[in-house]
Amino acid sequence: MLQEHVFEVENLNLYYGSNHALKNININIKRNEITAIIGPSGCGKSTFLKTLNRMVDLIPDVEVQGKINYNQVNIYDKDVNLEELRTVVGMVFQKPSPFPKSIYENIVFGPRTHGINKKSKLDEIVETSLKDVALWDEVKDRLHTPALALSGGQQQRLCIARCIAVEPDVILMDEPTSALDPISTTKIEELLQELKEKYSIFMVTHNMHQAARASDTTAFMLAGELIEFQRTEALFTKPSDTRTEDYIMGRFG
Ligand SMILES: Nc1ncnc2c1ncn2[C@@H]1O[C@H](COP(=O)(O)OP(=O)(O)O)[C@@H](O)[C@H]1O
């Protein structure tokens, strides 16, 4: 059975060499919600995001302590299959990063590595994934043209579609709209509201207004610590920690 919490993070500490970048983080993240992480540059937002699918393992000299339970299994257990983990916990990066291939090939890449080769099945995945990100109508007549010819906003929606194509449970997004214009940003924010019906979304944003508009719960981090975690509306209207208040009032960057 699916749990109420998609992640339960217990006493999480992370060191880059001697730099203590995450300090005893405890947080439970609800399923089928959009959770935003805000905080000043360098406070550990991206690092925290990358602990949730063990992308931090790819960085040399990292030490992780503590537990992150996903569906009641600690993802830092030795026998966890990282490829499977990163399929169920997918990731979308800040800069749209399609492969230098066609739109179609970008989407079928993941499913093919999972052994799906039947053309009718791949066609179906391409269509449903592109429909899920509201890109189908814009590109259905040019599926075999280069993905890199799309606009930045379209490329980012394609990257979300590529992530969805392997049927993840959670989508991690690191400042997914910071490289986009305001109209593309609005499109992606609207899209997130639809995607959360199917997925749990955990998003770093440098933009407090985006967190306020688009998320259900918000976590505020400062210097590696989780300072406050609340329903988004409460955090922005009656923060319980003066450091949160100072940050959302713009008293420091
Ligand atoms: N690959 C890395 N190697 C060493 N230190 C890193 C690495 N990535 C981030 N850090 C350090 O970890 C801290 C948090 O960084 P980061 O998670 O990128 O913050 P944010 O995303 O909030 O800007 C910073 O002190 C940063 O210098």
Ligand SMILES: [Mg+2]
């Ligand atoms: Mg970052």
